[in-house]
Amino acid sequence: xxxxxxxxxxxxxxxxxxxxxxxxxxxxxxxxxxxxxxxxxxxxxxxxxxxxxxxxxxxxxxxxxxxxxxxxxxxxxxxxxxxxxxxxxxxxxxxxxxxxxxxxxxxxxxxxxxxxxxxxxxxxxxxxxxxxxxxxxxxxxxxxxxxxxxxxxxxxxxxxxxxxxxxxxxxxxxxxxxxxxxxxxxxxxxxxxxxxxxxxxxxxxxxxxxxxxx
DNA sequence: GCGACAG
DNA sequence: ATCTTGTCGC
Numbered sequence: 001x002x003x004x005x006x007x008x009x010x011x012x013x014x015x016x017x018x019x020x021x022x023x024x025x026x027x028x029x030x031x032x033x034x035x036x037x038x039x040x041x042x043x044x045x046x047x048x049x050x051x052x053x054x055x056x057x058x059x060x061x062x063x064x065x066x067x068x069x070x071x072x073x074x075x076x077x078x079x080x081x082x083x084x085x086x087x088x089x090x091x092x093x094x095x096x097x098x099x100x101x102x103x104x105x106x107x108x109x110x111x112x113x114x115x116x117x118x119x120x121x122x123x124x125x126x127x128x129x130x131x132x133x134x135x136x137x138x139x140x141x142x143x144x145x146x147x148x149x150x151x152x153x154x155x156x157x158x159x160x161x162x163x164x165x166x167x168x169x170x171x172x173x174x175x176x177x178x179x180x181x182x183x184x185x186x187x188x189x190x191x192x193x194x195x196x197x198x199x200x201x202x203x204x205x206x207x208x209x210x211x212x213x214x
Numbered sequence: 215g216c217g218a219c220a221g
Numbered sequence: 222a223t224c225t226t227g228t229c230g231c
Contacts, residue, residue, distance in 0.1 A: 034221080036222055069222065071219035077222095078221075100220050110220065131220045165230060170220085 001067065006076050010109035013117050017108055019173050022122055022181030026050050028093040029189065031198030032082050035206035038214065041065040043081045044205035047093055048198040050188055055201055060209055061085045072106055072131070075114035082115060095122040095177070095185070099199050102172035102182070104148060104156040106132050116175025123174030124182045125157075126196055130170065135159045138168050143187060148172075158183055163194045 028047055035042045040062060047057040061084060067077045078100070101110030102125030109117075112125030133148040133156045145160040148170065157172025157179065173182045191197025 034222090036221085069221060071221095074220050105220080125220085127220050129220065130218095132218085 112174030
């Protein structure tokens, strides 16, 4: 991997961000996640109905993996597999939900943003842990949240308590959606675990795939 | 030089 | 992410 070139691409994404849109008549969402083991990538995509909070369809894919994880370059490891599985799926969804940051990234080019940019469609990122930004610790109540800012005071997203007595998750717009709509959407598909229901489902699928493979 | 660093 | 036991809170 040429990380210099990758960084340049992230800067290109940053300079072409679209943080507007996200009309709220969404019907379906696509959640994607990947597990890794023995140089293999176990990929899952879930079509989730936002209105009824139901999983409509599940897709899986297993591919060889040679790409290593390097901090701030997660998208370059995961996007190739996500694109492969996305190309197998009928485009009957309005937005993509990723297990990773959106613009809450040193170059505003986290996984969700990177993917939304390439597919030219709305996306939102939800990460389980911190990457960058300044914020006050949110309260322990369900849906309690605090803004996350960069060093110059620009809003990056939110630290959201999505489950009581648990570390917050980090919500940020990916592409073609506003901050407010991003947060609203995540609350809508919150579910009962730390990560939003669609991601939780996708994660379980990838781990089952992984464990049934060896 | 030092520390931080999604999955 | 993966590896892995006990343990705390609802």
